[in-house]
Amino acid sequence: MFLCSITITSAENNSVKVAFIRHHNLWIKVEGKEKQLTKGENITGPKWSHDGEWLAYVKGKKQNILELYRLKDGKKVTPFHSEASNYQWSPTENIIAFIFTGTLNTFDVEKKNADFENVSAGVGDYAWYPDGKNFLVSSEAHLLPTGWTGAQLYEVQKDAHMNPHKMKHLYALPNEHDDFLALVASGFKWSPD
Template sequence: MKRFIVSGIVILFLFFCSSSITSAENNGVKVAFIRNHNLWIKVGEKEKQITKGEYITGPKWSHNGEWLAYAKGKKRNHFELYRLKDGKKVRPSQSEASNYQWSPTENIIAFVFARTLNTFDAEKKKADFENVANGVGDYAWYPDGKKFLVSSEAYLLPTGWTGAQLYEIQKDANMNPHKMKHLYALPNEHDDFLALVGSGFNWSPDQKWISFLAVPTASLSADSNTLCLIRSDGSRFETVDQMLLNTQWFKWAPSKNILAYIEGSGRVALENKHLKIKELPALQQNTFTPKGYVDWDFTWKNENVIIVSRAKEAELSVPLEKRPLPSLYEINSTTDEQHQITKPSNSQGDYNPIFSKKSNQLMWLRSNRKKADVWLAHNDGKHEKKWIENIDVPEWYYEKWNWEDVVSVKDE
């Protein structure tokens, strides 16, 4: 009788674990991914191939998950839109275009062509793109979707480089300078600071601060860029730290003015990459990476807890097959408690953690450097399950991968 009861408890436990793990498949989480250079999506339990025989990268969901944008061609200089409900495909511009970004509030996408910022309304019939502003080095939508934060590019004087200029530009500016407001002039070149352009603008939860990277010349930016903060009204500016050119490596906590980022100069990701946090308005930073390790991709689980992809530190001279691969670690930023939550095989590593609010689950990519799979687990990393197989591995640079090139998750 006792054996029967124990067996029943075990069966129920396994059933509830299985039910919990499959919740991401049933709660509307959408995943776009690249497989054999083609675009696929997974919604619920169904996978669907969207493109065939094309070289696709950089999938990006619209704010409501109704549209998907993606780059076409190895040069990534054209992009296309796909509507999920009917399979409609739209090409906003026949010319070369890059740096496409969806509005956070509407199915309107912005992009850059020949340093001109443009917008395209995906819902309008027979719509054409509209010019917004010239002289754009980089940009981001404001959280309200009504305007852009734009960075110009710096220029070289006999005395050295100027700093990039930041502007607040209305969405409907249509090249009208009266709808453009100068926000801040980044400092001119001095000591080790050089800002040819500002990139990766990201607002704090209360929208009072903006984090971004001051990017120097192409050769210098491969090794180091300056993480900066500016008050949203332009009244205060400060430099925070040095880091690689990866806009996924600095993120605000969900509802507090706490910025987490991966600090460390040098293009080799196997060395000198540390997870730090900075709480505003305080000036000090705290480091959470133990000696002998490096931290890479990360996500906030809640206001205090971070999930990070961590590997042992190594030199680039170590043969590829012997280089350490990462696992996921959970870090409590208030108590500094840390522990490993995934244990992949010796031939695989765990990258790019994503926390799903809808399903209260952890999602990540497990890869052997040749292919990758999406895995799911409870929010503590337990009861892991392979969910999507055979995803392309993006081009990597000194052990740094840009996983957003091959996967995009729509969770909200």
Template sequence: MALRIVLLLLFASLNFSTGTAAEVPLKAAFIRDHQLWIKEGDKEIQLTTGQYVSSPKWSKDGQFIAYLAGEQEGEKTNLYIYDVMKKESYKPYPMIEANEIKWSPTSNQLAYNSRGILNVTKTKNGRPQGFENVSLGVSDFEWFPDGKAFIVSSQSNLLPTGWEPVRLFKVPVDAHLDTNKIKPFYTIQTNTTDLFAIDADYLTFSPDGSWISFLLTPTASWSNDSNTLSVLSSVGDQFQVIGKMLGYENWIKWAPTENQLAFISGEGRFLVENKDTTVTDIPTSNKRQEYTPKGYVDLDLEWLSPDEIIVARAKENKKWQEGPVPTMFTALYVINLKSGEQKQLTFPKNNKIDKVPQVVGSTITWYRTSEKASRGDVWVKERIDGAEHRWLKNVDYAPTFFYKNN
């Protein structure tokens, strides 16, 4: 009898802890009327006034939100950090003009690109403060998973003999502009016939850190129609071209646990046709699987599980030839990679558009807007079979969620 009681109590405890985990409230930073807000559960708090805010990024532990802000939209942006515990925004340095910010994967250290100079913050009184120069000539960058170094790209130059190769470098966090510490990592030989590129963007590591994906981009006009998705091993000894696609960062997603890459393939700047959800194992043997049915285009994607992908899908429009580009009215669909089954997940009405799917734990979220609206709402549902409800109203674009995966 005593053993039976213990087992019942253990079962009840497990059920309670599981239910509690599922009920952890969503937590997000978002932009409304150009201002930074935060929401946790049902509580919304406005954090800034009188600025044009963009690019909010959570630190690994959720203690800080880094963001860019300027006095007017389109002008130069300065770096700010919001301290969640102290409930205040501050500048880590009086004047830091930045165009890209990324938190360390292992600490509350922030890296940012300022006109081609890669910098990292120092620490003062337990929060990011001040800065140190790391490297010059940086186009894009990403932290190595151990937080001790960066992989950086440097845009090639046009010489009388043609464009230089695209070069990648490994840069220690403590390089301090010392070129002796910075090592060439990989050189991508390009040409104008089958692999033309002048830069590498959107550097992202695979889940186990053994591969890096990136987009090789040609000159501006060309890149509007076609870029080359590629991967490189994390020790710089294997390079592979994966496929052609447009230059949207959110169209490239690593699987949550496997070295499997999902992307939306297809050339042509207009979204009316030839945009297919494609999945390939890395390293690839040039075998890849396309999942978009004939007559449709996929225009956003997100992994739901190791075997499922959510896409934003619309009917293609091959009849359009000229004039205003037609709006693609997307709804969300779920693709099961193992069974091949596909089913519609959301059913927007009245010419609404569902896009930017995000998965936060067991919660599915998306951004719902309309053809001429400058803002939209954020909707959520628990798992595929949950009831959907509106979580945020009148936001400028999709939020940035904080989720600590225990």
């Protein structure tokens, strides 16, 4: 059986690198050579860093544990030992963001002995700004005795560290009414201009 989830990046040296899943294991193909990176760990969702030097993926059948793999030396890093979701690399640096129980976190793979850092709580979904300095964050709606609140959109600095002064409210989706209910805003995409 061959299942394939392909991510392609073109690194500085213009070589094509492919990451894929075969029999639940992570493989890469670099310069025409295949290499198996994991064995028996039920891997999903490989994603390349902006420079093609790191690969992020989740492993496990019951919990999705985020793991990072550095191509040049095979170093594996687990930035967080619980289930992480919606992991995304910065478009400009080797910093990965992820959500754990509604909190947006970041992890800088270039810092020695680094730990993950909390950015913002109450996050339903997010996207990196194209410049890698901020996030577009949506909060989830909440059920009140009077009905549902609307989801909210914020600009959050990547170094916010839960500081509300580094978060700017952008937009509030309408509250619940007969023909509209938005519990969360998600799937953000940036226009190239």
